[in-house]
Amino acid sequence: MWALLRGRHLEGLKFQRQKVIGRYIVDFVCFRHRLIVEADGPQHDDPDADAARDAWLTAQGFRVLRFPNRRAREPQPRGHRRHPRRRRA
Template sequence: MRNRQLNNLTVLKSIRKELCNGATDAEKLLWQHLKGSQLAGLKFRRQHSIGLFVLDFYCPSERLAIELDGEIHQTSEVRLNDEERQKAIETLEIQVIRFQNAAVMDNLSQVLRDIQQHVKKG
């Protein structure tokens, strides 16, 4: 299931665009530090879809997804959905790491270090 046909399905193009245009402040801030291979020379894509899942950020070379969670992700229903979604993504041999929006806004340097550490462990 690692074929090109799963990446950025046309049916999700408008959703990906809408998510990019409506990015949270935390997504915008983290993107400023991920784009252009600024972090350890890694190429990240934002709002990249694999299958029917749209990932906040994705590094194809590392098969790494980064998801940012706002306050809505604290509700039990959304948390359960996130867990099921993450398990499904991980069946595609993609690692998922999650950060709270507040962590990005309050301690960006630590978030960037955590991403780099995760890549080194992989």
Template sequence: MDKTAIARRLRRNQTLAEKTLWTLVRNRRLGGFRFLRQVAIDRYFADFVCEAGKLIVELDGEAHEGREDYDEQRTQALELYGYVVMRFPNARVLTDPGGVSDDILAVLRSDRV
């Protein structure tokens, strides 16, 4: 299966946390920054990407438990492409979406962009 088909499948089968965050960032709702979902970068698919801010937002659910080493390697690989990678547990997105949005926006508006 090609990367475009995989990305399409991932977008169709979003978790509740992914749907929640997408509602907050889609259509430039977060500070005017444009986000894309399930973007292929190298051999990975980044959950949410803001190209203008060189930011990747990853959501970690139960599937990430016990995979911390893999997630760290993946983060390091994505950072090699010039991105800052932010990770949030699904539970935080669901219980504190405003706080997650504020944290993302703070990074996007920081001097590092």
């Protein structure tokens, strides 16, 4: 998922990974748009804890998107390049 988000590949949005917000560490965050993307793995097996975390982050003005890890690792659609080709001068 980081390959899709880093380097402003997604609509020019600047994401950072593994950032501390309050007492939580979020997977990916775009501070400008207050958007958090979470790739849920086995550490997210407690729906009550996730709900409390999401409620706190939402109260701080963030939007939280969650994707199961298996979904985050699915092959990308045809035509999607993980790393854009650099133009030669």
